Amino acid sequence: xxxxxxxxxxxxxxxxxxxxxxxxxxxxxxxxxxxxxxxxxxxxxxxxxxxxxxxxxxxxxxxxxxxxxxxxxxxxxxxxxxxxxxxxxxxxxxxxxxxxxxxxxxxxxxxxxxxxxxxxxxxxxxxxxxxxxxxxxxxxxxxxxxxxxxxxxxxxxxxxxxxxxxxxxxxxxxxxxxxxxxxxxxxxxxxxxxxxxxxxxxxxxxxxxxxxxxxxxxxxxxxxxxxxxxxxxxxxxxxxxxxxxxxxxxxxxxxxxxxxxxxxxxxxxxxxxxxxxxxxxxxxxxxxxxxxxxxxxxxxxxxxxx
Numbered sequence: 593x594x595x596x597x598x599x600x601x602x603x604x605x606x607x608x609x610x611x612x613x614x615x616x617x618x619x620x621x622x623x624x625x626x627x628x629x630x631x632x633x634x635x636x637x638x639x640x641x642x643x644x645x646x647x648x649x650x651x652x653x654x655x656x657x658x659x660x661x662x663x664x665x666x667x668x669x670x671x672x673x674x675x676x677x678x679x680x681x682x683x684x685x686x687x688x689x690x691x692x693x694x695x696x697x698x699x700x701x702x703x704x705x706x707x708x709x710x711x712x713x714x715x716x717x718x719x720x721x722x723x724x725x726x727x728x729x730x731x732x733x734x735x736x737x738x739x740x741x742x743x744x745x746x747x748x749x750x751x752x753x754x755x756x757x758x759x760x761x762x763x764x765x766x767x768x769x770x771x772x773x774x775x776x777x778x779x780x781x782x783x784x785x786x787x788x789x790x791x792x793x794x795x796x797x798x799x800x801x802x803x804x805x806x807x808x809x810x811x812x813x814x815x816x817x818x819x820x821x822x823x824x825x826x827x828x829x830x831x832x833x834x835x836x837x838x839x840x841x842x843x844x845x846x847x848x849x850x851x852x853x854x855x856x857x858x859x860x861x862x863x864x865x866x867x868x869x870x871x872x873x874x875x876x877x878x879x880x881x882x883x884x885x886x887x888x889x890x891x892x893x894x895x896x897x898x
Contacts, residue, residue: 637803638711643700643811647804651812652696655819660689662820663827676831683753683762684831688823690766691773695721698777702784711803711810712793713784718810720780722818726825728779732772733829751832769830 642648663685667675676684699717703710733750740748747754747761748768754761800806 637797637801638709638806638810639803640704640710642803642807643703643710643714647807648811651808655812655815656689656693658816659692659819659823660685663688663823666824666827679757680751680753680832683757683765684751684827685823687750687762687766687769687830688826691769692819692823694770694773695725695777698781702781708790709793709797709806711806712797715796715810715814716789716793717780717784718815718818720783721776722822724783725776725780726822728776729772729826730829732775733769736768736772750830765830 663681667681670676699714699721702717703714706713736748737750739745746752747764750765750769752761797806797810800809
């Protein structure tokens with residue numbers, strides 16, 4: 593009897609210590625949750641809020657500085673006789689800067705709203721703005737300029753700021769350009785909502801596992817090259833074309849100017865004083881300089897009428 597009581601006591605102790613075996617469905621559920629959690633961690637190398645974190649703000653500021661510097665380089669690459677004065681150049685390029693800022697912060701805002709890695713969403717939006725969006729911007733600017741010329745809206749004609757340049761014209765042109773950029777961003781946002789972009793963004797950044805590296809690539813390295821190209825191209829849309837202009841700018845050392853004494857294709861030009869803000873002299877044709885003849889009547893040059 594005592595032996596039976598001892599066996600029953602030992603059996604009860606063992607039953608308490610032995611845990612029950614998990615069910616097969618429970619094992620599958622645990623493995624599935626672990627896999628989902630691992631997949632979520634891999635998908636979110638760049639977390640929401642990282643775009644406006646310390647690293648994100650630093651690379652964005654550096655990108656803006658270097659991209660805008662490319663416009664300064666472009667100014668010095670322009671022919672000297674057609675190089676814009678600094679004030680006109682600032683009016684032209686500041687429109688681009690404000691428009692690019694609108695698009696950039698719209699992409700940052702949308703990237704945090706969309707589900708998933710915000711860096712990849714920003715990258716997809718940026719690529720669309722730089723390809724399809726650039727074509728839409730070109731069409732929008734052409735349409736607005738045709739309308740401005742048809743209805744004689746001089747203040748809305750890009751690059752025309754009056755004589756002397758007026759800030760009022762710049763405000764109107766800047767507002768018009770930002771409206772074009774907002775329309776482009778709305779269209780690109782509708783395009784990015786298609787489901788297949790989810791697979792595209794996962795494929796693009798699949799090899800990158802480090803969140804900081806992904807942030808630098810998405811918001812600095814790639815945009816630096818593309819933005820410099822876009823700024824260079826759009827600047828040609830926004831500045832005044834001098835192809836049909838009667839006034840050009842030359843200096844004494846400009847060897848590209850050819851002079852002819854006997855030719856029916858030339859007009860007589862008198863040089864007046866250097867204009868404010870220009871790096872070269874202004875030349876006016878004989879029929880345009882009647883009022884200015886007394887300023888410098890003895891400096892006469894023959895300039896090829898191109």
